[in-house]
Amino acid sequence: MRRKKLFRTPYLYDAGGDISKSWWIELGYRDPKDGKMKRKRYQEELSLLKTKKARREKAEELIKIYTAKLSKGWTPLDDIKNQVVYEDELEYHEAARVYGRKRKANKNIRFYGSEYISHIKARKAKKTFESYRGKIREFTSWLEKEKLVDNDLSTFNNNTIFQFFEYLIDERQLAKRTVEKYRMTIGKFFTFMIGQNIIIENPVHDIDLPETDEDFSAMPFLDDDMEKILPVIREQDPQLFLAALLQYFCFVRPGNELLNLQVKHINFGARTITIPKNIAKKRKERVIDIPTQLFDVLQRHGIHTFGKEMFLIGPFGRPGNRQIGTNTLRTRFNKFRDDLDLSKSYKWYSFKHTGAGKLLESGATIVELMNQLGHTDITSTYRYIRQHFGERSEHVRESFPSPRGFEP
Known part of the structure; x- marks a missing residue:
């Protein structure tokens, strides 16, 4: 023929x-x-x-x-x-x-990811193979969300990889050992692509991860640093200021939850925010109380005057009919942080962790904190407290007996 x-x-x-x-x-x-x-x-x-x-x-x-x-x-x-x-x-x-x-049969990242998974299936133990497969799928899912999944593999550079790892660290809050495994797995996948003559350079390099004894989690703000950054954000970027307060007061997660939040999800009469299950992290709807300070800011921004279907954090610094980019708010926050020469341990997530710590210090019960965080069991809340704030005891701080002969 x-x-x-x-x-x-x-x-x-x-x-x-x-x-x-x-x-x-x-x-x-x-x-x-x-x-x-x-x-x-x-x-x-x-x-x-x-x-x-x-x-x-x-x-x-x-x-x-x-x-x-x-x-x-x-x-x-x-x-x-x-x-x-x-x-x-x-x-x-x-x-x-x-x-x-x-x-x-489009030969994009889905095709080559599947090819790589098939390649290693017979070469790895079942548990190792499943780990590799899960991480390649996570990478592909992130590329889909970023609308990069159909790009030619040669366009995936070190900056693309760096953004993916920022997502793993800042939004997924993965442990350091897990993130290191992602780096190894994604690196091996691109090495395989080089061997197949699909690309000529491995983009997984110079990923600036913390040292072994360093925590990947976003660090809560110290009071002095919060006093530096928050007024500047409020003056120069009111929308970012509102988004930061939604994290701080209501623990709205800054990824999928915040970007998909619509005006209709705010009940100004009951002073609550509803996070529907289709955008909630664990696909479980939750209703969050709005503290007075945030409620006043929402009113000053005139949020109640916008259309119910509008996204609360829209383009042009106000609610809109379409979402902003996944990394937009984080990029804007990072610029403020870096311009003020603050620690890079402060992440966009730091507002959420800081708010949780302040609520705990104010005398709120563990159950109140659990409900505001949207945790489904108290064990998760205890784990969250230990991870971000350590074991705290007012008795240890204020009532620890001095040794004999000690002169303060």
Whole structure:
């Protein structure tokens, strides 16, 4: 059966060397939906360059990149990537079936993750294999949330990996040994991809993790540091200020819960916030009391005047019809923290931990703290207290007997 080539080699159109005109790189690819050869031109990067030499050098570089990608099966179509270079003509006559199969076989991180998991299944003990599989799935899930999952693997650089590990540390609150296992597993996956000639460099490097005896958890603010950062945030970024107070007073988790919180979830009459189960961490709905200080801030921000379906933390510094990016608030907080030269142990989560500690110090019962945190059992609350604040005893601090002969 005659076979059709799926692409034409990229070439440079240079307008006869006239840099006052548009130059572009043109390539051809076959659309698997209708079997027809299509053209694609790229000219943006070339148009920014003002000399013939610069344009030709850039064109040579881009032609190599596009040729390599096309050779691996990539096409410019957003939803069809990395097909084989040749395909039977018969398959084009059954375009719908082919297209459906191609979508299932897209060679993105899902495809290669599955390939890697299959590779190690027979080489690892069952428990080790399940650990590897779980971590690759977690990485893929995070990429999906960040809308990066369909990107070419070559675009995953060290910054992408660093953001994933920030997520594990700041939002997932994983223990140091667990995070180190993630680093090893994800690193081995990309090493495998190098061996398969999919990528040329492992992006898992220079991950700045704490030393062995250091805690990954976000550190609660010291009073002096809170006095430095909170007024500055309030003055310069009122939305970030509100988001910080939602953590501090109501322990709204700054990831999925905060970003999905809508105006309708705030009951101004009862002065409560409802976290519905579809966005709650443990898929269990909880109702949180709003302390007076936060309630006043919500009213000053006019939250009650916005549409019920609007996201409380929306774009443009006010409630909106769409969510902001997953890392937006954390990035804005980090800038304030770094500009004030505060410890990097302070994370976006630190407001939540600080509020929990202050509520505990104010004389609140363990049950009150448990309910406000949204814990389902008191054991989790005790574990939380020990992790973030240590074992505390008013009796030890104030009533410890002095040794004989001690002069204070």
